[in-house]
Amino acid sequence: MNGSLVKVTIPASTANLGPGFDALGLAFQLYSVVEMKLSEKTTIEIVGKELQGAPTDKSNLLYQVACTLFEKAGLPAPELSIRASSDAPLTRGLGSSASAIVGALVAANHLAGEPFTREELFQFATEMEGHPDNAGASMFGGIIVATMPEKAGSPIPYIRIAPPAGLQALVVIPEFPLSTEKARNVLPQVYSKQDVVYNVGHSSLLTAALAQGRLDLLGQAMGDRLHQPYRAELVPGLKDILDGATAHGALGAALSGAGPTILCFFSTDEQREKLQGFVDNVMNSHGISYRVMILQPDEHGVQVEIHQT
Numbered sequence: 379m380n381g382s383l384v385k386v387t388i389p390a391s392t393a394n395l396g397p398g399f400d401a402l403g404l405a406f407q408l409y410s411v412v413e414m415k416l417s418e419k420t421t422i423e424i425v426g427k428e429l430q431g432a433p434t435d436k437s438n439l440l441y442q443v444a445c446t447l448f449e450k451a452g453l454p455a456p457e458l459s460i461r462a463s464s465d466a467p468l469t470r471g472l473g474s475s476a477s478a479i480v481g482a483l484v485a486a487n488h489l490a491g492e493p494f495t496r497e498e499l500f501q502f503a504t505e506m507e508g509h510p511d512n513a514g515a516s517m518f519g520g521i522i523v524a525t526m527p528e529k530a531g532s533p534i535p536y537i538r539i540a541p542p543a544g545l546q547a548l549v550v551i552p553e554f555p556l557s558t559e560k561a562r563n564v565l566p567q568v569y570s571k572q573d574v575v576y577n578v579g580h581s582s583l584l585t586a587a588l589a590q591g592r593l594d595l596l597g598q599a600m601g602d603r604l605h606q607p608y609r610a611e612l613v614p615g616l617k618d619i620l621d622g623a624t625a626h627g628a629l630g631a632a633l634s635g636a637g638p639t640i641l642c643f644f645s646t647d648e649q650r651e652k653l654q655g656f657v658d659n660v661m662n663s664h665g666i667s668y669r670v671m672i673l674q675p676d677e678h679g680v681q682v683e684i685h686q687t
């Protein structure tokens with residue numbers, strides 16, 4: 379039996395950045411940790427308050443993903459000792475499921491003797507999530523531009539962009555959870571040509587602005603008509619923040635992933651202070667409990683330490 383303990387640190391992430399629905403992701407310096415080793419009998423320990431509620435039996439996502447990795451490698455289902463903790467909350471739009479999937483794949487791949495490359499692990503993570511935005515950011519760090527491949531089962535085409543210098547995010551995290559499934563179920567099946575053209579233009583401009591460090595264009599480029607207008611009914615305060623953020627210090631604002639977290643980009647202390655007062659007013663006027671975090675982009679993606687036991 380491989381006696382090593384694999385410790386994996388995975389960044390949380392935000393997806394979409396407004397118009398880049400299922401295509402753009404950004405990693406944050408907000409981390410979860412998965413420790414995994416082969417064992418006689420499976421045990422799963424969940425540490426800290428953010429992951430409370432996650433199952434501690436073999437239905438746990440981390441165990442399930444590790445088993446899938448072993449199966450893909452042609453190995454029998456393993457018994458594992460798993461310990462998980464996180465500074466990022468579950469079901470809030472900060473990519474917890476993607477970071478868990480990425481962490482479990484990377485850890486299990488080491489225990490299985492590294493049969494797969496990082497690119498292949500990204501493909502598996504994307505297939506499990508159904509879209510590459512959060513998974514790419516957690517795997518590689520920085521800003522990820524990615525799409526599903528034309529042919530199922532093929533490598534995921536993506537480009538990583540270094541985050542522009544000085545870019546920071548103020549994230550407003552409501553206390554209530556919102557599952558991605560619920561937030562996808564409110565989206566229409568069909569869109570008008572005008573709305574599709576709007577998003578193609580905005581997402582393209584946003585990607586180019588991020589690549590060239592044009593923070594001045596984020597406010598215009600982050601407009602979206604594909605998901606935020608429909609998800610606003612699930613997130614009190616979202617519409618007010620999206621409508622008013624750039625007049626109150628933000629470079630641009632968006633729903634983070636499927637929500638309910640709301641993301642406001644800024645780059646100076648003055649902008650942050652103005653924004654903080656604005657979001658406090660909006661959230662309090664809606665009577666919503668929330669917390670605010672200031673987050674910097676993560677540049678490294680998933681990190682691995684191996685400890686011999």
Ligand SMILES: Nc1ncnc2c1ncn2[C@@H]1O[C@H](COP(=O)(O)OP(=O)(O)OP(=O)(O)O)[C@@H](O)[C@H]1O
Pocket residue numbers: 391393429432433438439440462467468469470471472473474475476478512556557558559634635636637
């Ligand atoms: N460390 C973990 N251990 C077990 N299950 C986890 C872990 N992290 C996330 N999950 C599972 O992922 C679910 C959350 O996934 P969901 O896609 O709804 O939200 P999210 O990933 O936090 O948000 P988003 O995808 O919008 O950024 C949790 O309810 C839980 O089942």
Ligand SMILES: N[C@@H](CCO)C(=O)O
Pocket residue numbers: 393394399400401509511512558561562605635636
């Ligand atoms: N792109 C996804 C992210 C959440 O997993 C969505 O907005 O539904």
